[in-house]
Amino acid sequence: MITIQKADKSHVNGIIRVCTAGQWATYEDLYTKEYIERVIEEFYNPDRVLKEVSTSTKDWGGYFVAIDDGEVVGAGGGGMTGDDAGEVYVLYMDPDRRGEGVGTKLLEAITAQQKEFGARTQWVSVQKGNEKGIPFYRAKGFLYDSEQAGYANKEDEEYISVRYSRNV
Ligand SMILES: CC(C)(COP(=O)(O)OP(=O)(O)OC[C@H]1O[C@@H](n2cnc3c(N)ncnc32)[C@H](O)[C@@H]1OP(=O)(O)O)[C@@H](O)C(=O)NCCC(=O)NCCS
Numbered sequence: 631m632i633t634i635q636k637a638d639k640s641h642v643n644g645i646i647r648v649c650t651a652g653q654w655a656t657y658e659d660l661y662t663k664e665y666i667e668r669v670i671e672e673f674y675n676p677d678r679v680l681k682e683v684s685t686s687t688k689d690w691g692g693y694f695v696a697i698d699d700g701e702v703v704g705a706g707g708g709g710m711t712g713d714d715a716g717e718v719y720v721l722y723m724d725p726d727r728r729g730e731g732v733g734t735k736l737l738e739a740i741t742a743q744q745k746e747f748g749a750r751t752q753w754v755s756v757q758k759g760n761e762k763g764i765p766f767y768r769a770k771g772f773l774y775d776s777e778q779a780g781y782a783n784k785e786d787e788e789y790i791s792v793r794y795s796r797n798v
Pocket residue numbers: 652656719720721722723724727728729730731732733734735755756760761762763764765766767769770
């Protein structure tokens with residue numbers, strides 16, 4: 631049985647494993663190897679994830695994890711960006727465990743937390759062309775809002791991220 635729970639330090643390695651595998655599976659056809667490695671190094675290193683499972687504030691509500699048979703199979707988290715606006719910052723399933731409804735449950739947990747903080751809208755940035763993410767958010771009622779320059783753009787990289795939002 632799969633359970634969704636707030637992550638603690640025992641989940642750090644599992645979060646790193648799922649998010650790293652998720653990065654490669656999601657972006658290897660969209661981005662350069664160097665870019666993906668840079669993102670993994672910055673966001674999914676043990677020090678950072680340990681801090682992020684040890685913090686739960688309005689700005690960052692901490693990680694939620696999906697656990698199956700003691701193993702992390704999905705991870706996600708978000709925070710408030712304004713009085714009534716929540717943001718999903720990260721949401722990845724183990725690439726072998728997509729499409730089982732577990733991402734929906736993780737998003738529900740993040741959403742419930744943000745509603746407690748007063749969210750009435752919820753936002754997410756997705757990389758343009760991410761066909762493993764955008765259809766999920768559309769299925770959950772998110773609508774296109776705008777485009778903006780992606781994370782860590784360098785002169786030779788023209789990655790675009792797309793903003794989506796929904797009422798919650
Ligand atoms: C996005 C992600 C977290 C969704 O989790 P999941 O467990 O695979 O999704 P679910 O099984 O809960 O799917 C929920 C709905 O989205 C739809 N959906 C999900 N991925 C889809 C896809 N690639 N194409 C079409 N529909 C999709 C499902 O049909 C389902 O619709 P329904 O609720 O109407 O039946 C997961 O697929 C993933 O890790 N993707 C790659 C990483 C990524 O892009 N993350 C988002 C970046 S922030």
